[in-house]
Amino acid sequence: MNDEAYVGLAEPVSATDHVLGPPYAPVVVVEYGDFECPACRRAAPAVELMLRRFQNKVGFVFRHFPLEAKHPHALDAAQAAECAAAQGKFWEMHKLLLEHQAHLDRRHLRAYAEQIGLDMARFVAELDDGVYLQRIREHVDGGKRSGVKSTPGFFVNGRVDEDVSFGKHQIVAATEAALHGHL
Numbered sequence: 001m002n003d004e005a006y007v008g009l010a011e012p013v014s015a016t017d018h019v020l021g022p023p024y025a026p027v028v029v030v031e032y033g034d035f036e037c038p039a040c041r042r043a044a045p046a047v048e049l050m051l052r053r054f055q056n057k058v059g060f061v062f063r064h065f066p067l068e069a070k071h072p073h074a075l076d077a078a079q080a081a082e083c084a085a086a087q088g089k090f091w092e093m094h095k096l097l098l099e100h101q102a103h104l105d106r107r108h109l110r111a112y113a114e115q116i117g118l119d120m121a122r123f124v125a126e127l128d129d130g131v132y133l134q135r136i137r138e139h140v141d142g143g144k145r146s147g148v149k150s151t152p153g154f155f156v157n158g159r160v161d162e163d164v165s166f167g168k169h170q171i172v173a174a175t176e177a178a179l180h181g182h183l
Contacts, residue, residue: 036071082132
């Protein structure tokens with residue numbers, strides 16, 4: 001493939017990222033996502049399939065890219081996920097937010113926090129104070145510098161083909177190719 005068709009990941013994966021899978025996986029898939037984005041919800045099963053199929057060989061990173069102009073609750077949902085992460089429950093909240101993306105107002109976010117057993121006083125205070133807003137803004141900035149324009153934006157080993165709409169088959173194929181050294 002022509003390297004000019006690829007955009008690189010501007011921010012390398014670090015210890016501050018939300019990661020599923022082995023820490024030193026040969027392939028790392030980074031998603032810039034929005035919890036209110038229907039395409040992100042549709043991509044979630046493909047990510048799950050990829051992680052099952054390439055267990056112990058692939059790491060998955062989620063970074064926030066709320067499209068605030070299109071999705072009025074996306075920023076609050078991203079903040080709720082970060083509040084959950086501070087209590088060690090990012091992935092539990094991530095799953096609930098994608099499953100219930102039609103219900104991401106503050107009342108529902110609090111209900112999800114209760115459902116996963118968060119310290120509610122801490123959750124509400126951090127959400128109300130925007131404690132993690134800067135972290136989310138940094139994710140968005142990194143995504144923009146990487147060429148992300150819409151969600152989900154996927155990078156496989158730091159590279160993405162902008163012409164590919166990553167569906168279930170595309171992300172699995174891109175991951176498989178990376179595992180075999182073709183990316």
